[in-house]
Amino acid sequence: MTRAGTRDDVTVGILGGMGPLATADFYGKIVRATPASRDQEHLRVVMWADPSVPDRTEALTVDGPDPTPWLIRGAHRLEAMGAEIIATPCNTAHAFLPRVRESIRARIVDMIDETVGEICRLHADVRTVGVLASAGTLQAGLYHRGLERAGLQVVAPDEFTQRTQVSAAIRMVKAGNTGPECRELLAAGAESLARRGAQAVVAGCTEFPLILDRAAKKIPVIDPTAVLARAVIRTAQEMRGRGAVLAGR
Amino acid sequence: MTRAGTRDDVTVGILGGMGPLATADFYGKIVRATPASRDQEHLRVVMWADPSVPDRTEALTVDGPDPTPWLIRGAHRLEAMGAEIIATPCNTAHAFLPRVRESIRARIVDMIDETVGEICRLHADVRTVGVLASAGTLQAGLYHRGLERAGLQVVAPDEFTQRTQVSAAIRMVKAGNTGPECRELLAAGAESLARRGAQAVVAGCTEFPLILDRAAKKIPVIDPTAVLARAVIRTAQEMRGRGAVLAGR
Numbered sequence: 001m002t003r004a005g006t007r008d009d010v011t012v013g014i015l016g017g018m019g020p021l022a023t024a025d026f027y028g029k030i031v032r033a034t035p036a037s038r039d040q041e042h043l044r045v046v047m048w049a050d051p052s053v054p055d056r057t058e059a060l061t062v063d064g065p066d067p068t069p070w071l072i073r074g075a076h077r078l079e080a081m082g083a084e085i086i087a088t089p090c091n092t093a094h095a096f097l098p099r100v101r102e103s104i105r106a107r108i109v110d111m112i113d114e115t116v117g118e119i120c121r122l123h124a125d126v127r128t129v130g131v132l133a134s135a136g137t138l139q140a141g142l143y144h145r146g147l148e149r150a151g152l153q154v155v156a157p158d159e160f161t162q163r164t165q166v167s168a169a170i171r172m173v174k175a176g177n178t179g180p181e182c183r184e185l186l187a188a189g190a191e192s193l194a195r196r197g198a199q200a201v202v203a204g205c206t207e208f209p210l211i212l213d214r215a216a217k218k219i220p221v222i223d224p225t226a227v228l229a230r231a232v233i234r235t236a237q238e239m240r241g242r243g244a245v246l247a248g249r
Numbered sequence: 250m251t252r253a254g255t256r257d258d259v260t261v262g263i264l265g266g267m268g269p270l271a272t273a274d275f276y277g278k279i280v281r282a283t284p285a286s287r288d289q290e291h292l293r294v295v296m297w298a299d300p301s302v303p304d305r306t307e308a309l310t311v312d313g314p315d316p317t318p319w320l321i322r323g324a325h326r327l328e329a330m331g332a333e334i335i336a337t338p339c340n341t342a343h344a345f346l347p348r349v350r351e352s353i354r355a356r357i358v359d360m361i362d363e364t365v366g367e368i369c370r371l372h373a374d375v376r377t378v379g380v381l382a383s384a385g386t387l388q389a390g391l392y393h394r395g396l397e398r399a400g401l402q403v404v405a406p407d408e409f410t411q412r413t414q415v416s417a418a419i420r421m422v423k424a425g426n427t428g429p430e431c432r433e434l435l436a437a438g439a440e441s442l443a444r445r446g447a448q449a450v451v452a453g454c455t456e457f458p459l460i461l462d463r464a465a466k467k468i469p470v471i472d473p474t475a476v477l478a479r480a481v482i483r484t485a486q487e488m489r490g491r492g493a494v495l496a497g498r
Contacts, residue, residue, distance in 0.1 A: 014296075047296035048295055081330060175285070
């Protein structure tokens with residue numbers, strides 16, 4: 001038992017709001033993956049969910065406003081709350097994290113790096129990976145870089161499929177629509193990648209795990225939000241020097 | 250579009266972690282109930298989820314440590330992040346909120362008051378309300394006081410049912426178990442209240458909406474977490490002087 005005013009634990013910061021539903025999903029995944037039998041065994045988590053951060057894909061594809069000042073401001077707020085580990089449940093935002101990292105002392109756990117690492121570790125038979133992601137994530141090459149460096153082939157949707165299915169599905173989830181129409185759009189995107197040789201698909205936009213788990217059953221789907229949640233717990237455990245085993249892994 | 254460093258919106262603070270899964274559920278309910286078609290239309294939300302807060306029920310029933318200093322500390326952290334509205338998705342913690350309220354400037358939206366108000370407004374035909382809650386919430390009379398003041402009859406489980414079904418179900422959810430066994434325990438508790446005349450049941454522990462929605466179909470269930478989420482959105486809209494209508498209401 002801690003006393004108020006003392007700290008015997010690591011504080012995890014969620015730099016969220018991009019989008020809000022994906023942020024709620026991420027926090028839920030941290031809680032569910034934490035080995036705990038009562039409240040007091042869970043991690044202390046602080047969250048800054050500022051949905052006014054300018055659209056990350058627009059910044060990368062059509063010269064929209066740079067979200068970096070918003071991200072740095074959020075990271076500073078989290079540090080002020082005591083966060084020593086910061087995680088951002090938005091793949092596209094990772095294009096802007098290098099400058100955020102330079103501005104803070106907390107350790108940023110990188111969702112893209114962790115996901116590429118998990119694919120190499122747990123899916124060693126996979127040679128070709130499909131990437132479903134925002135147009136911004138694709139244009140910035142966030143997954144392409146890491147996967148190709150690991151010797152994997154990468155397939156992504158053609159421009160028409162991206163616009164009419166993948167980006168359309170992202171907009172629907174952000175508008176609160178996670179129904180069958182939206183699920184089918186994204187499942188069709190996943191299947192088109194499977195036809196082009198993908199042996200696994202990265203659900204590389206944090207809106208996708210909310211709709212892809214049930215829709216795409218023909219091909220393994222890697223959920224970077226869940227990978228990030230486990231990486232955060234592991235990092236927190238390392239920081240506090242405990243050796244507990246992850247639940248469900 | 251705001252600029253970094255400026256604020257054109259209200260900041261909502263979640264004083265959470267009691268328990269963590271219920272906190273994730275609450276934030277998800279805020280997001281889903283917000284009328285928004287894109288990220289930028291959602292509320293700015295900050296969260297302090299400190300699961301090390303001493304057990305609220307133990308403080309109320311067996312002279313356990315007083316959680317008030319932890320709650321005040323969390324509320325101060327949220328205010329430091331800019332929170333003007335604070336909500337606590339833990340029914341039992343409401344027994345300690347009067348002293349928290351005295352210590353802060355932010356407005357606390359009270360889950361118990363809002364829930365009693367919604368029952369009176371939306372369930373005007375109901376004369377007898379069943380309360381499923383922690384032993385601490387029952388002993389502090391949190392729901393009893395408001396419901397009886399509104400002229401309603403209240404039924405709660407007997408001591409044996411409370412211990413073997415209701416409190417047992419709370420512990421199971423807090424340990425991450427939301428499976429059928431847990432759902433059946435709580436559904437049995439709800440049905441025993443219906444047999445004693447309850448025409449509606451308050452799922453008066455924030456762990457319960459996670460397991461009661463599907464389990465209890467024979468009697469209307471009121472979800473205080475969802476009531477609180479809608480009240481927070483309404484309060485934020487009032488504060489910023491906009492008149493948008495709640496989604497799904």
